[in-house]
Amino acid sequence: MPVDLHVHTNASDGQYPPAEVVARAQREGLSAIAITDHDTTAGIAAAQHAAAVSFPPYEQPQIIPGIELSAEDTVFDPVKGRETSIDVHVLGYFIQIDAPGFQDALHRFRDDRLTRAQAILVKLAALGMPLVWERVLEIAQGGAVGRPHIARALLEAGFVESVPDAFDRYLRAGGSAYVARARLSPEGAVALIHQAGGAAVLAHPGYVPHYPRLIERLIPSQLDGVEIWHPGNNEHVRANLKALASRYNLVETGGSDYHGEAVKPDIRMGSVTAPQGAVAALKERAAQFR
Numbered sequence: 001m002p003v004d005l006h007v008h009t010n011a012s013d014g015q016y017p018p019a020e021v022v023a024r025a026q027r028e029g030l031s032a033i034a035i036t037d038h039d040t041t042a043g044i045a046a047a048q049h050a051a052a053v054s055f056p057p058y059e060q061p062q063i064i065p066g067i068e069l070s071a072e073d074t075v076f077d078p079v080k081g082r083e084t085s086i087d088v089h090v091l092g093y094f095i096q097i098d099a100p101g102f103q104d105a106l107h108r109f110r111d112d113r114l115t116r117a118q119a120i121l122v123k124l125a126a127l128g129m130p131l132v133w134e135r136v137l138e139i140a141q142g143g144a145v146g147r148p149h150i151a152r153a154l155l156e157a158g159f160v161e162s163v164p165d166a167f168d169r170y171l172r173a174g175g176s177a178y179v180a181r182a183r184l185s186p187e188g189a190v191a192l193i194h195q196a197g198g199a200a201v202l203a204h205p206g207y208v209p210h211y212p213r214l215i216e217r218l219i220p221s222q223l224d225g226v227e228i229w230h231p232g233n234n235e236h237v238r239a240n241l242k243a244l245a246s247r248y249n250l251v252e253t254g255g256s257d258y259h260g261e262a263v264k265p266d267i268r269m270g271s272v273t274a275p276q277g278a279v280a281a282l283k284e285r286a287a288q289f290r
């Protein structure tokens with residue numbers, strides 16, 4: 001049965017509330033999804049509740065408690081001739097949401113998100129694109145604020161053609177309204193997930209230019225897996241990842257990184273799925289950290 005291990009709700013920058021996400025997962029015929037919101041576990045209980053009350057037991061998608069943490073790494077860019085910062089996302093699976101210190105850490109990350117989003121709005125205003133802060137918060141629907149919410153506000157105000165256009169023109173790393181969030185290292189993200197009793201997986205390595213080096217660097221931190229199947233990994237990246245996974249005994253995972261059409265117009269839930277056995281392997285890895 002197909003499993004999508006990378007799904008966002010409106011607890012972070014996904015479009016739909018947890019119950020709606022679960023209904024869609026069931027319609028897509030998925031037997032399990034992992035709720036992997038950015039820096040928050042707020043969507044997990046609602047998703048589990050919705051699955052339990054909406055469907056008979058044999059039709060309930062399993063809801064795996066997950067998280068996606070944003071770390072940053074610095075690498076030397078030979079083209080620019082200087083150090084640049086790279087977003088590194090680390091997924092956590094079977095996390096224990098009440099683990100000591102975990103919610104405090106997530107709370108700090110979400111506070112940083114607010115400060116950073118306000119700094120991005122200052123830059124956008126200076127570029128002649130003033131946005132209303134309260135409107136960004138409304139779009140975020142009380143969830144962890146992220147650049148996709150700002151992108152949607154830019155679209156609404158007519159400053160961009162689409163959400164991806166907002167990223168290309170202003171919000172991408174290095175873009176004119178970009179603000180970095182240098183708080184957590186990739187090692188720190190892996191450690192935090194382990195402290196929460198979860199298995200740590202490098203997300204969408206196709207977006208990380210130095211992923212082979214980074215994966216090797218994270219082996220001593222006991223990185224548990226790599227997200228080989230993701231819309232952002234091309235064939236070449238997937239082949240490299242398979243070799244690395246087998247060399248370092250990493251769990252091979254996969255997911256669509258579903259956010260809803262308003263954020264990622266062409267990504268359907270379940271369009272990318274995990275290999276057989278990934279869920280059991282992640283569960284076993286997570287058990288080592290309890």
Ligand code: AMP
Pocket residue numbers: 013038070145146147148163164167168259263264
């Ligand atoms: P943030 O969490 O604020 O750093 O924003 C990063 C999030 O923006 C990612 O997790 C994606 O959900 C989304 N994102 C990044 N690039 C794009 C893009 N080109 N188009 C749409 N969404 C994007």
Ligand code: ZN
Pocket residue numbers: 008013014038146259
């Ligand atoms: Zn996202």
Ligand code: FE
Pocket residue numbers: 068089203204
């Ligand atoms: Fe991500």
Ligand code: FE
Pocket residue numbers: 006008068257
């Ligand atoms: Fe994601």
